[in-house]
Amino acid sequence: MFDKISFPSAPNFFAEWRTIYFEPIPNSGERITILIATKDISGKIEIFDALHPTVIDSLYGSKASAFNGYxxxxxxxxxxxxxxxxxxxxxxxxxHTSQSINIHGIVKQALYKTASLGAVALKSLFEQEDSVLENEQVDNRWSKRIKNAVLRIDPSYEKSFDIKIPIRKDVKILCGFHTARYSAKFNVCTSQTITRMKSNLMDLQIFDSHHISDKFDLIIQMPTDDNLQVPLKTLARMKDNIELLREEVSSKPNISIYTCDSEVEGAERIFEMLKAS
Known part of the structure; x- marks a missing residue:
């Protein structure tokens, strides 16, 4: 009866993991999972983030940078x-001893078994239809992170951020970063922000038609394929949304959609485009 059934072999990667908790209010008993530590059979220790940067922004607001430093x-x-x-x-x-196909599998098990505030917030951001996190605030925090990353490299671009560009006498459109050579707007990609991304893309097309700059980017924070915190199905939906956006501007050679996982990458993209334009 079972002769033709093929069972998968057991994962052969063994490691241990432990959860790192932070107590925001001393002696309160409240704990937030902030990190996952792993130890392989050779004793090598590795540390992985348990909180997505967007969640940290949402939880700590203006104090997010200090918390990241901590x-x-x-x-x-x-x-x-x-x-x-x-x-x-x-x-x-x-x-905790565990086994999987690789170290990332071990960490995913740890994140799944750890009921953290960060996991709940991330789920509401990427999966729930009615998110408790306002998408506009999420985008604004991403924009501020890119701005800070750029200014750490070259403070002279301070006045190039958050510019209201006049299109005609009674119409001004906000642009995240603007120079005569290159302009960019910023979004965070979630399962709920396709409308906001389309709106920003339309703004860039208006800028292009009015020759506001030579080149334009929509810089989108997008989890990488090996992201440990975003479910694969959710990531696939997000990729589909990005491809739809790229199709919309496929006939616009001056407009690009650039995806990255961190503000450092976003800042590097801006300097790369400034140098090329």
Whole structure:
């Protein structure tokens, strides 16, 4: 009866994982999962983020940058102490033994088993129809992160951000970054932001028709294929939305859609286009 049934072989990658918790209010008992630490059979320790940058922005607002700096400090501390923490307000779970196809599979198991505030916020951002996170705020925070990344490299571009460009006497359109050679608008790609991305793309087409700049980008924050926090089905839907947008501007040689996972990549794209234009 079972002669023709082929069962998959068991995953042969073994490792341990533990959860790193942060207590935002000391002695409150509230804990947020911020990191996942892994240890392979050779004893090598690796640290992975449990919170998506967009979620950190939404949770901490203007203090997001400081919180990101704190997470970097915690990572360094844990690596120096062989997977342990010596920082007040940071706790670690016990080590859990697991197996998967690779280290990313181990981390995904850890994220799935850890019911963190970040996971709930991420689900509402990427999956739920009625998100508690306002998409406009999400886009604005992405824009601010790119702006800060650019200004860290070249502060002279301070006045090139958030420019209202006059199209005619009674119409002005906001542009995230603008120079005579190159302009860009910014979006975060989620399952809910296709309308906002289309709107920004239409603005860029208006800029192009009025010769506002020589080249234009819609710079979109998009999770990479190996992102550990966004489900594969959700990522596939997001990719489909991006392809639809690219089809809409396929006949517009001056307009491009550029996807990246971090504000550093977004800033690098801006300088690359400024240099080329």
């Amino acid at each position: 997470i970097k400090l915690i990572k360094s501390n844990i690596l120096k102490n062989n997977g342990e923490s010596t920082i007040d307000g940071v706790e670690v779970s016990v080590w």
